Amino acid sequence: MSLELRGITKRFGSLVANDGIDLEVRPGEIHCLLGENGAGKSTLMNVLYGLYQPDEGEIRMDGKPLVLSGPRDAIAAGIGMVHQHFMLVDVFTVAENIMLGDERTGSPLAFAGWLDRRRARRDVAEVSARHGLDVDPDALVADLPVGVQQRVEIVKALIRDARVLILDEPTAVLTPQETEELFTVMRSLREAGRSIVFITHKLKEVKAIADRITVIRRGAVVGTAGPDASEAELAGLMVGRDVRLTVDKAPPALDEDAEPAFAVRGLTVLDESGQAAVDDVTFEIRPGEILGVAGVQGNGQTELAEAILGLRPAAAGGIWLDGRELTGRSPRQVLRAGVGYIPEDRSHDALVADSSVAENLVLDLFDRPPFGRRGTMDVRAVRDNAERRVAEFDIRTSSIDTSVGTLSGGNQQKVVVAREMSRPLRLLVAAQPTRGVDVGAMEFIHRRIVAERDQGRPVLIISTELDEIFGLADRIAVMYRGRITAIVPPDTSRADIGCLMAGIVPGSDDAPPSGDGTPPAPDATAPDTAAPDATVADTTVADSAVADSAAPDAAEAGDEPDPRQDAPVKDGDK
């Protein structure tokens, strides 16, 4: 079955989301739809799934025009869609979810609305076996990991006999392993003669799986390519100019003798179920250094960042910034101590979607001069600040009063970055700083992070994208099951890092480091002295921004617990 979109145009008011798009999907191919966030990929697919009616153009299937007035028509025509955000009922089982909207009964009691659960279960088992999908029909959806939930969506589409399957940014929510599994499934579907439209903005994935590639920019097709096109070519098509995928940065201007500006010692953080999500983690960052934390999602990185910010209590160990202890402080106190924080989930943890760009830019400092004085907001100061930040950080928005939720992912992230970097910082913590961000914005954000480092700030980057870690980090810490398996220099090979991410220490006897295993090498960078108990409590924020190194202004000394010296850290940094 071949599917053809001809001259599809879709407008929302004055915005042209799709501008005369042609797209052809051949039987049994994986067709990648590549484009930045906001390029119009999802709009096009919503047209194809009958959710939007095109203003112009037509859809043809096997040469015959197809009119889709809703998803029901699309399903009937053999088009299935897996949305980025799954359309599943959490408290139903897999089989019950499969029956949703398609309560075929087939039983003699059908007239009475009798549901044939047995048949649904059989269908699920059969389809998942045929395509190697491994889905248990009786599992409760809420109990399933995200990757499996996605497979349920795929099974749902297959049971309705979808011959064209649309996957909208399917890998955004997946770990690398789950992505691999998804690719295996996709290949198996291709073997079975089904077509797949795979929407993404990740170049590596396109290269890995696509048979053909259509690149969309600003609502129009700017090119098609085969899988042999280079990443640089594709990126160039996507953003309309050549983009360098490596980050331009000078080697760190490190003072080898400098005291570490930021130290985490023996930190243990519990998750909701009381398990140690972060388990006895120790590391240090010197001024002007970027430490990248690599690891597969879900190995304690999120909890580590949240503990540093004071969003989660530390069960053991401590956190020091410029000699002052941050352990046990509230998020407000941590932020006011000069920590900038880019959370990994911006829409959940960083932005108030319905509030304006201007308001989101002062979410942290709203009650401080010049924005708030004696309980009153200075609207002009808030607006002036917004105008400045929008210009400085190149935030593309129609106005500073636009609600932030309507911006593209990249521009939303720039709002977060602009806010967090407009305070005088003493430490920057950035978790997945470029997740779901287009290439142009990614480049910009990386440059800003490096600029922070070059001004002598310690920077902690947490990312599941190895490219990002390699591009930014001066040292790489690898996390596995809540522990740091090693801290290595950035010229370590990908393969070695890959082993560490799986808990295998290269060169040792290939076993994951056990319990309190002895450290392979003493940490050469650990200071011989106790954490410096100098503090900057009495300098002003503005002053301290200029004077990077801690002003030795003794205060609060004495409540400094002994920092741990016996860090189980393999050190590769000479």
Place this chain on the structure above:
Amino acid sequence: MSEQATPAREAAAEPAAGGGEPPEADRFRRLVAQTVAGPPWVVTVLAIALALVVGGLLMIISDPEVTDTFGYFFARPADALSASWSEVSTAYAALFKGAIFNPDAAGSLTEALRPISETLTEATPLIFGGLAVGLAFRAGLFNIGGQGQLIMGAIATTWVGFTLDAPGFVALPAAVLAGLAGGALYGALVGWLKAGPGAHEVIVTIMLNYVAFLLLGYLIGSDVFRDPDNPQPISKPVADAARLPHLFGDSLRVNAGLLLAIAAVVFTWWLLNRSTLGFQLRAVGANPSAARTAGMSVGYGQIMAMTLSGGLMGLVGMSQVLGTANANNALTQQIDAGLGFTAITVALLGRASPVGTVAAALLFGALQAGGREMQAAAGVSIEIVTVIQALIVLFVAAPPLVRGIFRLRGEGGGHSGLLAKGWNG
């Protein structure tokens, strides 16, 4: 910048409770966002018109004299139509006369102003109440405990009102503040239970409504409150000095409560749009997780929101006791008059904004004032007014319905904004 780098050591009333938000909280926040964004004003106006039309149909159906004429509709249709027309037109004319202007009484200035005075008197407690619910709403909290909070406010006001023997310039402010404090404390309790132990505010407020209602019953039977000279269970009346004075002479009921209501509107507008606390409340309401990450204390925001909301509800109780609508200026078991719940509809209709709330309260006040005239002059039950109020809110809450009836196109061409939101989320 002269800010200290020293982290603020003073109490951050942060609850220990972690991030786990129940899904219904998300759903509620979406409802808040939709209500605040609201349908276009055209839809609101059409919803009111539609409600009046349906109200008219109900009048026709509910009057046996008119329905009788439909019995021989095919023989003499003119009878039925003219009976229907006169029924509805008389009723709505009376509604207008009772609520806005009565041309028959234009002779005397007092009589000409009486309908407006009645409308404003009815609207006064609704303004307080609408602001209260709207404020909590903006902070992501559904305050359905208005009944309890206003009863607590009324009890406090009454107690101060009949015990404090002082001249008016002391007694009245004291009684007003007592009402504010009574409601605020009762609201704060809810906020604290939400922020600390994490009890859902809807459950808590419903339960506390019972507590307040039964406490009221107990108190007006007790020696402290009970009026010994009255056989009915009713409290001692508040001192004359503590009552809200009439604004334009004794024969018009509009009273100084209206001025307090206007002050409350200005205050709430400032609070929400220009104060740092309001900024915090709105952020906590729209995305508590982001608010927390930005260093705000969600628990503090919730406690403050419920305290202020309860305080405004306490002022409803205050105006019920001290105002002119209460002939005895005393507590009775029915002192709340359902205002705690009417306030919710006022706030929804006013989109939880202070200015919108005033408009909604005036509309409901007018319907209430006009409804009495309608009952007296046209013999149409005042309950019809309640039905019309309910229908207005129903239609406002369902914009696609109104658009469908009036064949309006939604914004964005074809699909409604609300529906579209779900797809690309």
